[in-house]
Amino acid sequence: MKIKHWAEVEEQQAEGLEGVTVRWVINDGDGAPHFAMRVFDVQPGRSTPYHNHWWEHEVYVLKGEGMVVQESGETSISSGSVILVEGDEMHQFRNTGDQVFRFICLIPFQWLEGLAQAHA
Amino acid sequence: MKIKHWAEVEEQQAEGLEGVTVRWVINDGDGAPHFAMRVFDVQPGRSTPYHNHWWEHEVYVLKGEGMVVQESGETSISSGSVILVEGDEMHQFRNTGDQVFRFICLIPFQWLEGLAQAHA
Numbered sequence: 115m116k117i118k119h120w121a122e123v124e125e126q127q128a129e130g131l132e133g134v135t136v137r138w139v140i141n142d143g144d145g146a147p148h149f150a151m152r153v154f155d156v157q158p159g160r161s162t163p164y165h166n167h168w169w170e171h172e173v174y175v176l177k178g179e180g181m182v183v184q185e186s187g188e189t190s191i192s193s194g195s196v197i198l199v200e201g202d203e204m205h206q207f208r209n210t211g212d213q214v215f216r217f218i219c220l221i222p223f224q225w226l227e228g229l230a231q232a233h234a
Numbered sequence: 235m236k237i238k239h240w241a242e243v244e245e246q247q248a249e250g251l252e253g254v255t256v257r258w259v260i261n262d263g264d265g266a267p268h269f270a271m272r273v274f275d276v277q278p279g280r281s282t283p284y285h286n287h288w289w290e291h292e293v294y295v296l297k298g299e300g301m302v303v304q305e306s307g308e309t310s311i312s313s314g315s316v317i318l319v320e321g322d323e324m325h326q327f328r329n330t331g332d333q334v335f336r337f338i339c340l341i342p343f344q345w346l347e348g349l350a351q352a353h354a
Binding site: 115117118119121139140144145146147151172174176182184189191194195197198199200201203205218220226229231233234 | 294320346
């Protein structure tokens, strides 16, 4: 078992993203076999990239006011919002408030790529 | 993409556990391919069972004061605590406060059983 507080985990600058940091609070190095938990902090006026990739996101918003962007439009989200971004979907998370926008975001490990489709 | 608020999701009585409810906020029916997100509410004086199973838990505590129990002892946890319960580990979550103890708990889907070991 691993027990920690999210804020104890090293805060890393998200690569190429000014005003966005990530903490990998549960990762394979902790013994997680299938998926990782990260905590993101997005500063006011900042956002994650509008992009896509094979893996899904499972997101829970902890704090602040933001927007999730998809091809069909934008949706306001805040503390307690839950978002599933499916594999290959375009998506972006924006801070639209005046305080930090903080969310948990879980992703599967790379070795799972394609296995869900093969299983279905 | 699925966007919802955790509290909109139907609250279910956890089977055989008085004072414990669960909301499956992201599940396979939403299109999640690998793992599910649940939100548990444990009432004061109540707890989840002391048990184990093949799958891991990735937990983030949202609210309240509690204790996580493992074979080696008990650890106090509260808002912002992060816990990885590894597969087969004995574990229990107890509410030790006077308000609701609320946490997110993620689990892999059944079809992943044994694949991580085979992959490692």
